[in-house]
Amino acid sequence: MTSTAPDSPAHLDPRLGKLERHIQALMQELHQARYEQRREALTDALTGVGNRTALVNAFQEAQVAAARGAPQPALLLLNLDGFNALKKSAGHAAADQVLVTVAMRVRSAVRENDVVTRLGGDEFAVLLPATPQARATAVGNRILAALEPNIDLGNNTVRCGASMGLRIAEPHHTVEDLLQEADFAVDESKSEGRNKLKVFDPATLHARQLQRQIVGELREAIRSEQLVLFFQPIVELATGKIEGCEALVRWDHPVHGLIMPDHFIPVAEATGLIAELGRWVLRTAVRQLRHWRDNPATAQHTFSMRINVSAADLQSLEFVDDVSEALAEESLPPESLVLELTESAIIQNNELDRYTLASLHRLGVGLEIDDFGAGYSSMGYLRKLPVDRVKVDRQFVKDLGKDPSQLSFLAAIQEVIRSCGLEGIWEGIESAEQAEALRSIGCTSGQGYYFGKPLPEADFTEQLSRQQTWPA
Ligand code: C2E
Ligand code: CA
Ligand code: CA
Numbered sequence: 001m002t003s004t005a006p007d008s009p010a011h012l013d014p015r016l017g018k019l020e021r022h023i024q025a026l027m028q029e030l031h032q033a034r035y036e037q038r039r040e041a042l043t044d045a046l047t048g049v050g051n052r053t054a055l056v057n058a059f060q061e062a063q064v065a066a067a068r069g070a071p072q073p074a075l076l077l078l079n080l081d082g083f084n085a086l087k088k089s090a091g092h093a094a095a096d097q098v099l100v101t102v103a104m105r106v107r108s109a110v111r112e113n114d115v116v117t118r119l120g121g122d123e124f125a126v127l128l129p130a131t132p133q134a135r136a137t138a139v140g141n142r143i144l145a146a147l148e149p150n151i152d153l154g155n156n157t158v159r160c161g162a163s164m165g166l167r168i169a170e171p172h173h174t175v176e177d178l179l180q181e182a183d184f185a186v187d188e189s190k191s192e193g194r195n196k197l198k199v200f201d202p203a204t205l206h207a208r209q210l211q212r213q214i215v216g217e218l219r220e221a222i223r224s225e226q227l228v229l230f231f232q233p234i235v236e237l238a239t240g241k242i243e244g245c246e247a248l249v250r251w252d253h254p255v256h257g258l259i260m261p262d263h264f265i266p267v268a269e270a271t272g273l274i275a276e277l278g279r280w281v282l283r284t285a286v287r288q289l290r291h292w293r294d295n296p297a298t299a300q301h302t303f304s305m306r307i308n309v310s311a312a313d314l315q316s317l318e319f320v321d322d323v324s325e326a327l328a329e330e331s332l333p334p335e336s337l338v339l340e341l342t343e344s345a346i347i348q349n350n351e352l353d354r355y356t357l358a359s360l361h362r363l364g365v366g367l368e369i370d371d372f373g374a375g376y377s378s379m380g381y382l383r384k385l386p387v388d389r390v391k392v393d394r395q396f397v398k399d400l401g402k403d404p405s406q407l408s409f410l411a412a413i414q415e416v417i418r419s420c421g422l423e424g425i426w427e428g429i430e431s432a433e434q435a436e437a438l439r440s441i442g443c444t445s446g447q448g449y450y451f452g453k454p455l456p457e458a459d460f461t462e463q464l465s466r467q468q469t470w471p472a
Pocket of ligand 2: 246308340370
Protein backbone atom coordinates (compact mmCIF):
# COMPACT_ATOMS: atom_id res chain seq x y z
CA MET A 1 0.00 0.00 0.00
CA THR A 2 1.31 3.32 -0.95
CA SER A 3 0.69 6.27 1.24
CA THR A 4 1.07 9.98 0.36
CA ALA A 5 3.81 11.67 2.20
CA PRO A 6 2.39 14.34 4.55
CA ASP A 7 4.45 17.09 2.86
CA SER A 8 3.53 16.22 -0.72
CA PRO A 9 1.83 19.05 -2.77
CA ALA A 10 -1.40 17.07 -2.98
CA HIS A 11 -1.54 16.88 0.75
CA LEU A 12 -0.71 20.59 1.13
CA ASP A 13 -3.34 21.83 -1.36
CA PRO A 14 -6.42 22.13 0.93
CA ARG A 15 -4.43 23.88 3.65
CA LEU A 16 -2.98 26.30 1.11
CA GLY A 17 -6.41 27.18 -0.18
CA LYS A 18 -7.66 27.90 3.33
CA LEU A 19 -4.67 30.10 4.10
CA GLU A 20 -5.12 31.98 0.87
CA ARG A 21 -8.75 32.69 1.70
CA HIS A 22 -7.77 33.79 5.16
CA ILE A 23 -5.15 36.17 3.81
CA GLN A 24 -7.64 37.53 1.32
CA ALA A 25 -10.15 38.18 4.09
CA LEU A 26 -7.49 39.88 6.18
CA MET A 27 -6.48 42.05 3.23
CA GLN A 28 -10.08 43.05 2.67
CA GLU A 29 -10.48 43.94 6.33
CA LEU A 30 -7.30 45.94 6.23
CA HIS A 31 -8.50 47.66 3.09
CA GLN A 32 -11.84 48.41 4.73
CA ALA A 33 -10.13 49.64 7.88
CA ARG A 34 -7.85 51.88 5.83
CA TYR A 35 -10.87 53.15 3.91
CA GLU A 36 -12.72 53.83 7.15
CA GLN A 37 -9.65 55.50 8.60
CA ARG A 38 -9.29 57.67 5.51
CA ARG A 39 -12.97 58.50 5.57
CA GLU A 40 -12.79 59.40 9.25
CA ALA A 41 -9.77 61.59 8.63
CA LEU A 42 -11.84 63.52 6.08
CA THR A 43 -15.11 63.66 8.02
CA ASP A 44 -16.42 66.03 10.63
CA ALA A 45 -17.35 63.70 13.48
CA LEU A 46 -20.37 65.70 14.64
CA THR A 47 -22.17 66.37 11.39
CA GLY A 48 -20.83 63.73 9.01
CA VAL A 49 -19.94 66.27 6.29
CA GLY A 50 -16.31 66.80 5.27
CA ASN A 51 -13.73 68.53 7.44
CA ARG A 52 -10.94 71.00 6.66
CA THR A 53 -8.69 68.29 5.19
CA ALA A 54 -11.49 67.28 2.83
CA LEU A 55 -11.76 70.89 1.72
CA VAL A 56 -8.01 71.14 1.13
CA ASN A 57 -8.03 67.90 -0.92
CA ALA A 58 -11.02 68.98 -2.97
CA PHE A 59 -9.45 72.37 -3.62
CA GLN A 60 -6.19 70.77 -4.76
CA GLU A 61 -8.06 68.43 -7.13
CA ALA A 62 -10.05 71.37 -8.52
CA GLN A 63 -6.83 73.28 -9.09
CA VAL A 64 -5.30 70.37 -11.02
CA ALA A 65 -8.45 70.33 -13.17
CA ALA A 66 -8.30 74.12 -13.62
CA ALA A 67 -4.66 73.85 -14.73
CA ARG A 68 -5.90 71.51 -17.45
CA GLY A 69 -8.42 74.09 -18.62
CA ALA A 70 -11.51 73.50 -16.44
CA PRO A 71 -13.20 76.58 -14.90
CA GLN A 72 -12.00 77.62 -11.44
CA PRO A 73 -13.83 76.30 -8.37
CA ALA A 74 -16.07 78.53 -6.25
CA LEU A 75 -16.03 78.65 -2.47
CA LEU A 76 -19.11 79.45 -0.42
CA LEU A 77 -18.32 80.21 3.22
CA LEU A 78 -21.11 80.31 5.78
CA ASN A 79 -21.22 81.60 9.29
CA LEU A 80 -24.38 81.02 11.28
CA ASP A 81 -26.07 84.15 12.60
CA GLY A 82 -26.45 84.36 16.36
CA PHE A 83 -25.01 80.89 16.97
CA ASN A 84 -23.10 81.81 20.14
CA ALA A 85 -26.18 83.38 21.66
CA LEU A 86 -28.13 80.25 20.78
CA LYS A 87 -25.49 78.05 22.40
CA LYS A 88 -25.73 80.13 25.56
CA SER A 89 -29.50 80.12 25.73
CA ALA A 90 -30.34 76.63 24.44
CA GLY A 91 -27.26 74.71 25.63
CA HIS A 92 -24.52 72.68 23.91
CA ALA A 93 -26.62 69.65 23.00
CA ALA A 94 -29.21 71.78 21.24
CA ALA A 95 -26.46 73.74 19.50
CA ASP A 96 -24.97 70.45 18.21
CA GLN A 97 -28.38 69.44 16.94
CA VAL A 98 -28.62 72.73 15.05
CA LEU A 99 -25.21 72.12 13.47
CA VAL A 100 -26.25 68.62 12.35
CA THR A 101 -29.47 69.98 10.83
CA VAL A 102 -27.66 72.81 9.08
CA ALA A 103 -25.13 70.35 7.64
CA MET A 104 -27.95 68.15 6.31
CA ARG A 105 -29.77 71.11 4.79
CA VAL A 106 -26.64 72.41 3.09
CA ARG A 107 -25.86 68.93 1.78
CA SER A 108 -29.35 68.57 0.35
CA ALA A 109 -29.15 71.96 -1.42
CA VAL A 110 -26.06 71.11 -3.49
CA ARG A 111 -25.02 68.51 -6.09
CA GLU A 112 -23.37 65.16 -5.31
CA ASN A 113 -19.88 66.27 -6.37
CA ASP A 114 -19.98 69.58 -4.44
CA VAL A 115 -17.91 69.26 -1.29
CA VAL A 116 -19.67 70.29 1.93
CA THR A 117 -17.41 70.77 4.94
CA ARG A 118 -17.52 72.11 8.48
CA LEU A 119 -14.37 74.00 9.39
CA GLY A 120 -15.11 74.18 13.09
CA GLY A 121 -17.62 75.97 15.31
CA ASP A 122 -20.49 77.28 13.25
CA GLU A 123 -18.46 77.75 10.07
CA PHE A 124 -19.27 75.73 6.96
CA ALA A 125 -17.56 75.82 3.57
CA VAL A 126 -18.83 74.42 0.28
CA LEU A 127 -16.44 73.93 -2.62
CA LEU A 128 -18.16 73.87 -5.98
CA PRO A 129 -15.75 72.42 -8.56
CA ALA A 130 -15.54 74.26 -11.89
CA THR A 131 -18.37 76.70 -11.13
CA PRO A 132 -18.76 80.21 -12.57
CA GLN A 133 -20.03 83.07 -10.41
CA ALA A 134 -23.64 83.18 -11.61
CA ARG A 135 -24.19 79.51 -10.86
CA ALA A 136 -22.35 79.72 -7.54
CA THR A 137 -24.56 82.65 -6.53
CA ALA A 138 -27.65 80.61 -7.37
CA VAL A 139 -26.36 77.69 -5.29
CA GLY A 140 -25.54 80.04 -2.41
CA ASN A 141 -29.04 81.49 -2.43
CA ARG A 142 -30.49 77.99 -2.56
CA ILE A 143 -28.52 77.08 0.58
CA LEU A 144 -29.71 80.24 2.36
CA ALA A 145 -33.30 79.41 1.40
CA ALA A 146 -32.82 75.87 2.74
CA LEU A 147 -31.73 77.32 6.09
CA GLU A 148 -34.83 79.53 6.39
CA PRO A 149 -37.34 77.10 8.00
CA ASN A 150 -37.37 76.75 11.78
CA ILE A 151 -35.34 73.95 13.32
CA ASP A 152 -37.28 71.69 15.66
CA LEU A 153 -35.36 70.97 18.88
CA GLY A 154 -38.02 68.89 20.56
CA ASN A 155 -39.06 71.28 23.30
CA ASN A 156 -38.66 74.42 21.18
CA THR A 157 -37.86 75.63 17.68
CA VAL A 158 -35.14 78.00 16.53
CA ARG A 159 -34.35 79.91 13.37
CA CYS A 160 -30.77 79.85 12.19
CA GLY A 161 -29.86 81.97 9.20
CA ALA A 162 -26.34 82.45 7.91
CA SER A 163 -24.07 85.14 6.51
CA MET A 164 -22.42 83.88 3.36
CA GLY A 165 -19.38 84.93 1.34
CA LEU A 166 -18.60 83.80 -2.19
CA ARG A 167 -15.18 83.80 -3.76
CA ILE A 168 -14.26 82.31 -7.14
CA ALA A 169 -10.72 80.92 -6.91
CA GLU A 170 -7.85 82.52 -8.81
CA PRO A 171 -4.92 80.56 -10.24
CA HIS A 172 -2.53 82.03 -7.63
CA HIS A 173 -4.75 81.19 -4.65
CA THR A 174 -3.77 78.87 -1.84
CA VAL A 175 -6.64 77.44 0.12
CA GLU A 176 -5.82 79.94 2.90
CA ASP A 177 -6.07 82.88 0.46
CA LEU A 178 -9.39 81.62 -0.77
CA LEU A 179 -10.76 81.17 2.74
CA GLN A 180 -9.47 84.53 3.89
CA GLU A 181 -11.09 86.42 1.00
CA ALA A 182 -14.35 84.50 1.34
CA ASP A 183 -14.24 85.32 5.05
CA PHE A 184 -13.88 89.01 4.24
CA ALA A 185 -17.05 88.71 2.13
CA VAL A 186 -18.77 87.00 5.10
CA ASP A 187 -17.88 89.99 7.30
CA GLU A 188 -19.27 92.37 4.69
CA SER A 189 -22.41 90.28 4.52
CA LYS A 190 -22.75 90.35 8.33
CA SER A 191 -22.51 94.12 8.38
CA GLU A 192 -25.35 94.35 5.85
CA GLY A 193 -27.85 92.25 7.76
CA ARG A 194 -28.75 88.64 8.13
CA ASN A 195 -29.12 85.80 5.66
CA LYS A 196 -27.29 87.54 2.83
CA LEU A 197 -24.84 86.37 0.25
CA LYS A 198 -21.98 88.70 -0.55
CA VAL A 199 -19.57 88.21 -3.43
CA PHE A 200 -15.95 89.09 -2.62
CA ASP A 201 -15.03 92.49 -4.06
CA PRO A 202 -11.32 93.42 -4.22
CA ALA A 203 -12.12 97.17 -4.33
CA THR A 204 -14.04 96.97 -1.04
CA LEU A 205 -11.17 95.03 0.53
CA HIS A 206 -8.74 97.71 -0.61
CA ALA A 207 -10.96 100.49 0.80
CA ARG A 208 -11.23 98.66 4.14
CA GLN A 209 -7.47 98.15 4.31
CA LEU A 210 -6.91 101.83 3.61
CA GLN A 211 -9.48 102.75 6.25
CA ARG A 212 -7.70 100.52 8.76
CA GLN A 213 -4.41 102.23 7.93
CA ILE A 214 -5.99 105.68 8.34
CA VAL A 215 -7.56 104.68 11.66
CA GLY A 216 -4.21 103.45 12.97
CA GLU A 217 -2.44 106.60 11.89
CA LEU A 218 -5.23 109.00 12.88
CA ARG A 219 -5.23 107.78 16.47
CA GLU A 220 -1.52 108.56 16.60
CA ALA A 221 -2.00 111.84 14.72
CA ILE A 222 -4.40 113.17 17.36
CA ARG A 223 -1.91 112.37 20.11
CA SER A 224 1.20 113.64 18.36
CA GLU A 225 -0.37 116.97 17.36
CA GLN A 226 -0.46 116.33 13.63
CA LEU A 227 -3.90 117.90 13.46
CA VAL A 228 -4.12 121.62 12.79
CA LEU A 229 -6.96 124.10 12.76
CA PHE A 230 -7.50 126.52 9.90
CA PHE A 231 -9.76 129.53 10.38
CA GLN A 232 -12.20 131.11 7.95
CA PRO A 233 -13.77 134.53 8.60
CA ILE A 234 -17.47 135.14 9.08
CA VAL A 235 -18.43 138.67 8.09
CA GLU A 236 -21.23 140.99 9.14
CA LEU A 237 -22.71 141.94 5.76
CA ALA A 238 -23.97 145.39 6.82
CA THR A 239 -20.59 146.65 8.06
CA GLY A 240 -18.19 144.36 6.20
CA LYS A 241 -16.41 143.58 9.51
CA ILE A 242 -15.22 140.16 10.68
CA GLU A 243 -17.59 139.01 13.42
CA GLY A 244 -16.23 135.54 13.99
CA CYS A 245 -14.53 132.56 12.43
CA GLU A 246 -15.07 128.87 11.80
CA ALA A 247 -12.37 126.43 12.89
CA LEU A 248 -11.80 123.76 10.23
CA VAL A 249 -9.57 120.83 11.00
CA ARG A 250 -6.82 119.49 8.71
CA TRP A 251 -4.37 116.64 9.12
CA ASP A 252 -0.78 117.65 8.48
CA HIS A 253 0.41 114.18 7.53
CA PRO A 254 4.20 113.64 7.63
CA VAL A 255 4.14 111.79 4.27
CA HIS A 256 0.97 112.80 2.43
CA GLY A 257 0.97 116.49 3.42
CA LEU A 258 -2.22 118.37 4.26
CA ILE A 259 -5.23 116.04 4.28
CA MET A 260 -8.68 117.65 4.07
CA PRO A 261 -11.37 116.74 6.63
CA ASP A 262 -13.64 115.01 4.10
CA HIS A 263 -10.97 112.29 3.88
CA PHE A 264 -10.69 111.49 7.56
CA ILE A 265 -13.76 112.82 9.43
CA PRO A 266 -16.02 110.06 8.04
CA VAL A 267 -13.43 107.47 9.12
CA ALA A 268 -13.19 109.07 12.55
CA GLU A 269 -16.99 109.01 12.81
CA ALA A 270 -17.24 105.39 11.71
CA THR A 271 -14.65 104.22 14.22
CA GLY A 272 -15.46 106.27 17.29
CA LEU A 273 -12.24 108.31 17.05
CA ILE A 274 -14.40 111.38 16.44
CA ALA A 275 -14.92 111.85 20.20
CA GLU A 276 -11.19 112.28 20.82
CA LEU A 277 -10.81 114.41 17.69
CA GLY A 278 -13.77 116.58 18.73
CA ARG A 279 -12.29 117.17 22.19
CA TRP A 280 -8.99 118.20 20.62
CA VAL A 281 -10.75 120.66 18.28
CA LEU A 282 -12.80 122.11 21.13
CA ARG A 283 -9.80 122.72 23.40
CA THR A 284 -7.53 124.00 20.64
CA ALA A 285 -10.16 126.38 19.22
CA VAL A 286 -11.06 127.82 22.63
CA ARG A 287 -7.38 128.29 23.53
CA GLN A 288 -6.85 130.09 20.23
CA LEU A 289 -9.77 132.43 20.92
CA ARG A 290 -8.17 133.27 24.29
CA HIS A 291 -4.91 134.17 22.50
CA TRP A 292 -6.72 136.48 20.10
CA ARG A 293 -8.58 138.17 22.92
CA ASP A 294 -5.34 138.66 24.84
CA ASN A 295 -3.50 140.05 21.83
CA PRO A 296 -4.12 143.84 21.56
CA ALA A 297 -3.86 143.63 17.76
CA THR A 298 -6.76 141.18 17.55
CA ALA A 299 -8.71 141.81 20.75
CA GLN A 300 -12.39 142.17 20.00
CA HIS A 301 -14.89 141.06 22.55
CA THR A 302 -17.79 140.17 20.33
CA PHE A 303 -15.70 137.97 18.04
CA SER A 304 -16.91 134.36 18.30
CA MET A 305 -15.43 130.96 17.50
CA ARG A 306 -17.43 128.30 15.64
CA ILE A 307 -16.60 124.65 15.76
CA ASN A 308 -18.19 121.70 13.97
CA VAL A 309 -19.83 119.14 16.21
CA SER A 310 -20.64 115.65 15.05
CA ALA A 311 -23.66 113.49 15.85
CA ALA A 312 -21.44 111.31 18.08
CA ASP A 313 -20.61 114.31 20.29
CA LEU A 314 -24.29 114.85 21.02
CA GLN A 315 -24.51 111.20 22.03
CA SER A 316 -21.68 111.55 24.55
CA LEU A 317 -22.67 112.05 28.16
CA GLU A 318 -19.54 114.09 28.85
CA PHE A 319 -19.90 116.51 25.97
CA VAL A 320 -21.68 119.29 27.88
CA ASP A 321 -19.09 119.08 30.70
CA ASP A 322 -16.26 119.11 28.16
CA VAL A 323 -17.62 122.32 26.64
CA SER A 324 -18.15 124.12 29.93
CA GLU A 325 -14.74 123.03 31.27
CA ALA A 326 -12.97 124.17 28.09
CA LEU A 327 -14.59 127.61 28.36
CA ALA A 328 -13.90 127.89 32.09
CA GLU A 329 -10.25 126.98 31.64
CA GLU A 330 -9.77 129.90 29.26
CA SER A 331 -12.11 132.22 31.20
CA LEU A 332 -14.32 132.73 28.18
CA PRO A 333 -18.04 133.53 28.28
CA PRO A 334 -20.27 130.82 26.79
CA GLU A 335 -21.61 133.05 24.01
CA SER A 336 -18.09 133.32 22.54
CA LEU A 337 -18.45 129.74 21.32
CA VAL A 338 -20.91 128.62 18.65
CA LEU A 339 -21.44 124.93 17.92
CA GLU A 340 -22.32 124.00 14.35
CA LEU A 341 -24.50 120.92 14.08
CA THR A 342 -25.66 119.40 10.82
CA GLU A 343 -29.32 118.68 10.21
CA SER A 344 -28.63 114.97 10.02
CA ALA A 345 -26.94 115.06 13.45
CA ILE A 346 -29.90 116.87 14.98
CA ILE A 347 -32.65 115.06 13.16
CA GLN A 348 -31.86 111.77 14.91
CA ASN A 349 -33.61 113.64 17.65
CA ASN A 350 -33.57 111.02 20.37
CA GLU A 351 -33.82 111.60 24.11
CA LEU A 352 -30.09 112.02 24.66
CA ASP A 353 -29.70 114.49 21.78
CA ARG A 354 -32.60 116.54 23.06
CA TYR A 355 -31.18 116.48 26.57
CA THR A 356 -27.69 117.47 25.36
CA LEU A 357 -29.05 120.28 23.18
CA ALA A 358 -31.16 121.63 26.02
CA SER A 359 -28.17 121.50 28.41
CA LEU A 360 -25.93 123.28 25.92
CA HIS A 361 -28.61 125.90 25.39
CA ARG A 362 -28.88 126.39 29.16
CA LEU A 363 -25.10 126.69 29.35
CA GLY A 364 -25.40 129.65 26.98
CA VAL A 365 -23.25 128.56 24.03
CA GLY A 366 -24.55 129.41 20.56
CA LEU A 367 -26.19 126.58 18.63
CA GLU A 368 -26.28 126.70 14.86
CA ILE A 369 -27.67 124.36 12.23
CA ASP A 370 -24.99 123.77 9.59
CA ASP A 371 -25.55 123.01 5.90
CA PHE A 372 -29.19 124.06 6.24
CA GLY A 373 -31.18 122.95 3.20
CA ALA A 374 -28.67 120.30 2.12
CA GLY A 375 -30.60 117.44 3.69
CA TYR A 376 -34.11 116.83 4.91
CA SER A 377 -34.90 120.47 5.80
CA SER A 378 -38.04 119.96 7.70
CA MET A 379 -39.09 123.51 8.49
CA GLY A 380 -41.14 122.19 11.39
CA TYR A 381 -38.16 121.31 13.56
CA LEU A 382 -36.61 124.77 13.17
CA ARG A 383 -39.07 126.20 15.65
CA LYS A 384 -38.90 123.31 18.08
CA LEU A 385 -35.14 123.06 18.57
CA PRO A 386 -33.22 125.29 20.97
CA VAL A 387 -31.00 126.65 18.16
CA ASP A 388 -30.50 130.33 17.50
CA ARG A 389 -28.71 130.39 14.17
CA VAL A 390 -28.92 128.67 10.80
CA LYS A 391 -26.03 128.39 8.37
CA VAL A 392 -27.50 128.06 4.91
CA ASP A 393 -25.80 125.50 2.68
CA ARG A 394 -23.55 126.93 -0.01
CA GLN A 395 -25.51 125.30 -2.86
CA PHE A 396 -28.08 128.13 -2.59
CA VAL A 397 -25.55 130.91 -3.07
CA LYS A 398 -23.79 129.06 -5.89
CA ASP A 399 -26.49 129.79 -8.48
CA LEU A 400 -26.91 133.37 -7.43
CA GLY A 401 -26.21 135.65 -10.41
CA LYS A 402 -26.85 132.87 -12.95
CA ASP A 403 -30.57 132.48 -12.51
CA PRO A 404 -32.63 135.70 -11.96
CA SER A 405 -35.34 133.88 -9.95
CA GLN A 406 -32.75 132.55 -7.47
CA LEU A 407 -32.63 135.79 -5.48
CA SER A 408 -36.36 135.79 -4.74
CA PHE A 409 -36.03 132.12 -3.73
CA LEU A 410 -33.22 133.04 -1.29
CA ALA A 411 -35.32 135.94 0.00
CA ALA A 412 -38.07 133.44 0.82
CA ILE A 413 -35.61 131.24 2.74
CA GLN A 414 -34.28 134.27 4.60
CA GLU A 415 -37.87 135.23 5.50
CA VAL A 416 -38.56 131.75 6.93
CA ILE A 417 -35.39 131.92 9.01
CA ARG A 418 -36.26 135.41 10.27
CA SER A 419 -39.86 134.53 11.06
CA CYS A 420 -38.62 131.59 13.18
CA GLY A 421 -36.69 134.16 15.21
CA LEU A 422 -33.34 132.86 13.98
CA GLU A 423 -30.25 134.47 12.53
CA GLY A 424 -29.04 133.29 9.10
CA ILE A 425 -25.41 132.90 8.03
CA TRP A 426 -24.91 132.39 4.31
CA GLU A 427 -22.11 130.07 3.22
CA GLY A 428 -20.14 129.90 -0.01
CA ILE A 429 -20.06 133.58 -0.94
CA GLU A 430 -17.43 133.82 -3.67
CA SER A 431 -17.99 137.30 -5.14
CA ALA A 432 -18.79 140.89 -4.16
CA GLU A 433 -21.98 140.65 -6.25
CA GLN A 434 -23.22 137.67 -4.25
CA ALA A 435 -22.44 139.46 -0.97
CA GLU A 436 -24.30 142.56 -2.14
CA ALA A 437 -27.32 140.58 -3.41
CA LEU A 438 -27.64 138.80 -0.06
CA ARG A 439 -27.36 142.06 1.85
CA SER A 440 -30.11 143.52 -0.34
CA ILE A 441 -32.56 140.84 0.79
CA GLY A 442 -31.80 141.39 4.47
CA CYS A 443 -29.16 138.70 5.12
CA THR A 444 -26.92 139.71 7.99
CA SER A 445 -23.88 137.36 7.98
CA GLY A 446 -21.82 135.58 5.36
CA GLN A 447 -18.85 133.29 4.87
CA GLY A 448 -16.95 132.24 1.77
CA TYR A 449 -13.86 132.54 -0.38
CA TYR A 450 -14.75 136.17 -1.22
CA PHE A 451 -14.00 137.12 2.38
CA GLY A 452 -11.23 134.62 2.78
CA LYS A 453 -10.34 130.97 2.44
CA PRO A 454 -9.62 128.96 5.58
CA LEU A 455 -6.13 130.03 6.75
CA PRO A 456 -3.53 128.66 9.16
CA GLU A 457 -3.42 130.38 12.54
CA ALA A 458 -0.53 132.79 11.78
CA ASP A 459 -2.08 134.00 8.50
CA PHE A 460 -5.51 134.39 10.06
CA THR A 461 -4.02 136.36 12.98
CA GLU A 462 -2.42 138.63 10.41
CA GLN A 463 -5.76 139.07 8.60
CA LEU A 464 -7.47 139.91 11.91
CA SER A 465 -4.84 142.51 12.87
CA ARG A 466 -5.24 144.27 9.52
CA GLN A 467 -8.85 144.86 10.55
CA GLN A 468 -9.82 144.44 6.96
CA THR A 469 -13.40 145.25 5.97
CA TRP A 470 -15.30 144.45 2.80
CA PRO A 471 -17.34 147.11 1.00
CA ALA A 472 -20.93 146.92 2.04
P1 C2E B 1 -18.55 122.66 6.58
O1 C2E B 1 -18.74 122.75 8.05
O2 C2E B 1 -19.74 122.92 5.72
O3 C2E B 1 -17.37 123.64 6.28
C1 C2E B 1 -17.34 124.52 5.18
C2 C2E B 1 -16.53 123.94 4.07
O4 C2E B 1 -16.76 124.74 2.90
C3 C2E B 1 -15.04 124.00 4.34
O5 C2E B 1 -14.44 122.88 3.71
C4 C2E B 1 -14.64 125.28 3.63
O6 C2E B 1 -13.30 125.29 3.24
C5 C2E B 1 -15.55 125.25 2.43
N1 C2E B 1 -15.82 126.60 1.93
C6 C2E B 1 -15.84 127.74 2.64
N2 C2E B 1 -16.12 128.78 1.86
C7 C2E B 1 -16.29 128.31 0.60
C8 C2E B 1 -16.62 128.91 -0.67
O7 C2E B 1 -16.79 130.11 -0.80
N3 C2E B 1 -16.71 128.07 -1.73
C9 C2E B 1 -16.53 126.75 -1.64
N4 C2E B 1 -16.63 126.00 -2.74
N5 C2E B 1 -16.23 126.14 -0.46
C10 C2E B 1 -16.11 126.91 0.65
P2 C2E B 1 -13.49 121.94 4.55
O8 C2E B 1 -12.60 122.75 5.41
O9 C2E B 1 -12.87 121.01 3.56
O10 C2E B 1 -14.45 121.15 5.49
C11 C2E B 1 -15.31 120.20 4.98
C12 C2E B 1 -16.21 119.65 6.07
O11 C2E B 1 -15.47 118.90 7.02
C13 C2E B 1 -16.89 120.72 6.88
O12 C2E B 1 -17.97 121.23 6.17
C14 C2E B 1 -17.27 119.97 8.12
O13 C2E B 1 -18.46 119.22 7.89
C15 C2E B 1 -16.15 118.97 8.26
N6 C2E B 1 -15.23 119.46 9.30
C16 C2E B 1 -14.23 120.36 9.19
N7 C2E B 1 -13.63 120.53 10.39
C17 C2E B 1 -14.27 119.73 11.29
C18 C2E B 1 -14.13 119.46 12.70
O14 C2E B 1 -13.30 120.04 13.40
N8 C2E B 1 -14.99 118.55 13.26
C19 C2E B 1 -15.95 117.93 12.53
N9 C2E B 1 -16.76 117.06 13.15
N10 C2E B 1 -16.12 118.16 11.21
C20 C2E B 1 -15.29 119.05 10.59
CA1 CA C 1 -19.45 124.04 9.48
CA1 CA D 1 -21.52 124.12 6.11
